[in-house]
Amino acid sequence: MPVLTREEAQTRARLLDVHRYTVHLDLTRGEERFGSTSTIRFDAREDGADTFVELPASGLTRVTLDGTDLDPAAASAGRYPLTGLTRGAHELRVEAQPPYSHTGEGMHRFTDPLDQAVYLCTQCCLADAPGVFAAFDQPDLKAVFHTTVTAPPEWTVLGNGVATRTGDPADGHWEIAPTPPISTYLMAVAAGPWHSVRTEHRGIPFGIHVRQSLAPHLDADAEELLDITTRCFDRYHQKFDEPYPFDSYDQAFVPELNSGAMENPGLVTFRDEFVFRSAVTDAERQTRAMVIAHEMAHMWFGNLVTLQWWDDIWLNESFAEYMGYQTLTEATPYTDTWADFAAARKAWGYDADQRPSTHPVAPAPEDVLDTAAAELNFDGISYAKGASALRQLVAWLGEKNFLAGINEHFARHRFANATLADFIDSLAHACDRDVHGWADTWLRTTGVDTLVPEITPESPDDAADNWQLTVHHRGTRPHHLAIGLYDQSPADPRRLTLRERPETELPADGTTHSHTRPGRRPALVLLNDNDLTYTKIRLDPHSWDTALHHLSGLPDPLTRATVWNAARDMVRDGALAPAAYLDAARAHLPHETTTPITHAVLTFARTHITDHYVTTEARPVALTTLTDLCHDLLTRTENGGHGIRLTAVRTLIDSATTPDTLHDWLHAGAVPGGPALDPELRWRALTRLAVLGATTPADIDAELARDPSATGREGAARCHAALPDTTAKATAWHALFETDDLSNYLFNATAQGFWQPEQLDLVQPYLTRYYPAATALATRRGTTLAVSAATHAFPHPLVTHENLRLGEECLTTTGPTPTLRRRLGDQLDDLKRALNIRDTTH
Secondary structure (H helix, E strand, C coil): CCCCEHHHHHHHHHHEEEEEEEEEEECCCCCCECEEEEEEEEEECCCCEEEEEECCCCCEEEEEECCEEECHHHCECCEEEEEEECCEEEEEEEEECCECECCCCEEEEEECCCCCCEEEEEECCCCCHHHCCCECCCCCCCEEEEEEEECCCCCEEEECCCEEEECCHHHCEEEECCCCCECHHHCCEEEECCEEEEEEECCEEEEEEECHHHHHHHHHHHHHHHHHHHHHHHHHHHHCCCCCCCCCEEEEEECCCCCCEECCCCEEEEEHHHCCCCCCCHHHHHHHHHHHHHHHHCCCECCCEEECCHHHHHHHHHHHHHHHHHHHHHHCCCCCHHHHHHHHHHHHHHHHHCCCCCCCCCCCHHHCCEHHHHHCCCCCHHHHHHHHHHHHHHHHHCHHHHHHHHHHHHHHHCCEEECHHHHHHHHHHCCCCCHHHHHHHHCCCCCCCEEEEEEECCCCCCCCCEEEEEEEEECCCCEEEEEEEEEECCCCCCCEEEEECCEEEECCCCCEEEEEEECCCCCEEEEEECCCCCCEECCCHHHHHHHHHHHHHCCCHHHHHHHHHHHHHHHHCCCCCHHHHHHHHHHHHHHCCCHHHHHHHHHHHHHHHHHHHCCCCCHHHHHHHHHHHHHHHHHHCCCCCHHHHHHHHHHHHHHCCCCHHHHHHHHHCECCCCCECCHHHHHHHHHHHHHCCCCCHHHHHHHHHHCCCHHHHHHHHHHHHHCCCHHHHHHHHHHHHHCCCCCHHHHHHHHHHHCCHHHHHHHHHHHHHHHHHHHHHHHHHCHHHHHHHHCCCCCCCCCCHHHHHHHHHHHCCCCCCHHHHHHHHHHHHHHHHHHHHHHHHC
16 A cells, blocks of 8 residues: 555645545455445535545456546556545545455455354554555544445454344345444454354443354353453443443454454454463463453544544554553452553563664654654554553643543544644643643653662661662653662561652752651662653662562562563663573562563563573573573472463473473373463474474474464464474575465464574574565565564574674665664664673673
8 A cells, every 4th residue: 555644644634524434345256355345425625626545456446436437547556536626525436356465454364274264354554444445544534434245144244333234144235333433544344254252231232253263262251351341341431421432342353463453443353362272371361351451442542532643643552551551450350450561561662762763652743754654653662651651640640630631632522533732732721730841751752761779878787867869860751750668577588578658759850869768778779669650770789689689579569570670671781691680580480479570571581581682602501590490480389370380381391402391291291280281382392392303394294283273373384484404494484585475474473483593503594685585575565574574584593793784784775665674673773782782791
């Protein structure tokens, strides 16, 4: 699809009022294409207006304007010119046969390998709606959608409104109730022989849907899913004055979705990995619940009130992210969600904000000049940093004022569009604080502040009557934060107890600020306790020594997550040796009681430290430390702690340096003391055996025969690509870069298997081929595969100056697409950081 510029969108918005889309989709025309007929009713505001409509880039068959046929050949690159429009009402009709997608964009088609059932699902965000229907495709031209569908008679059709089968059931005709005004990127249809569980809540039909082969797994979790959904629904109605604005609420778990979920009004789509077919941890269930809450928040933030242009992505994503975590905490059994956010999510924002590609949470409109630039900002800044900024705003403003401002915003702009200025005005009306100034310092700036404490006296053994905390503020944002003061417990010297947690405000002056407190200095002083603000923190020497010895003795998981985050930042900044982080993990994780923290620490240790930050020579020692830690966790969880135990088993499999234990587990079908090796664990173990050269193609094919599901196909592709064999690597490379046969998910799985730190000599020859191949692929296959090529297929294990040089040379050329250029730039910055860490800490 062509790129839409902000200037083009503004011009078109001045010229047109769009009222209604009538869309008919015929899904019975074979395996390659579908029928799409779009009728758009709109007004031109002036005579002689020239504009354009986006439409399918191929398969166009007929275009009529006000009943007059136009020449389909006038279409070019997915646009059709509309020239000399007269002022007043018009009706545009476009007939086409667009191709199905296999990359998760437009109308995605998936065939389930288990039963050969076919499922279709649209993904119109950000600019893929014209792959499904003709549209004036920009968020501020909202209109009513009335969609009808013809599908195979055994299928069920879902859409933005209540879907009803019409006429003779054998004809497969469906009508979806007209929507209120919504943006084109939110139109949605999902069709196939869905397995559905339906109920009603507050007079609104609710449904959850999945493909037939996953029906038993959905049924097993249906009660939990619907309970989370209704709890969040009720809590949002307590928070928001505006009621849920659509006529139904369906949640479809669909195959090969690129994002975690998509907030289509009335039809939220989720990747169907959220229907668990293998054992999962409590943290993974909490993450699924958070995504449910996040997407539901979008019904107000994004769907009822929609951004005017893509510079305000944060008005959608930051709010949904914040509301998802906060509402889950308030309304469900998951009461420690902010500890999960701190441990597992917030680092996404910190990392993104320290790369050259960083941008403000709310970038200036002129910095998002087109939809290609907007695509790049669905990142850790718009989600994690934005949610952190809102958490800080609530702490500074007070929740009552915050919600009052939100409700005024909804009332002013319901079923319309709004900007950052509109939202800030609504907040300002609700309180007497300088919200505009806060927005300028928090939302219009980039980078991460750092707060460094200095404490006198340095030791609690000093019998002074008071002590002084000086905070060195490196940055330019104001912060409302809590300071945790902890002493060693007299009853148990391994534990720390909270003396007090005073709150303070640091102005936006980037200087030093001193606070004098009575009594002896605490054993540990923790800035940003409770994680109310977005900043990196350091610990003074005595507090860091206390943390190293007593981190697991801190009473609150959010406090422990904050300390672990500080340690993570220190490693990334070269201030803490990776080996010291592993030693701290070995000492304290065996005593950790929460799965999210265990998972976050082990993930950072396994993916960042052992694969990137330690040298090739030091890697075996790091892996040994990690496997010893996992064995400690297995011993500690012999009588309970399922989530932590499963996390340890996964990490132990991924870190194994010899095959014997994995072979034993596969043969026995279980880990001694549990868990059983379900499909996820079996594929994980087989992947590691493939990396170690301890399995064969025949073994992989046998496992695929045992599990011929879509996930099994991905597991087999990953395993074959991971084999330490020149033929296997050549075959995988050909599939990745020299043909276009792989779907988005199979591409990712193959890429994940290809590059392995254990196989540096084998994959080294592919390094010089990677950058030209990725550039050609991105140009040929589009945005989704460009992202995959620069992430999953990036040569991560080659932490070398040659890799950095080749990548930087690639970025000096005009070849990379904007998406590939941005993603490669981020990868190379991470590579440069890894090289620096190796140079400074070894």
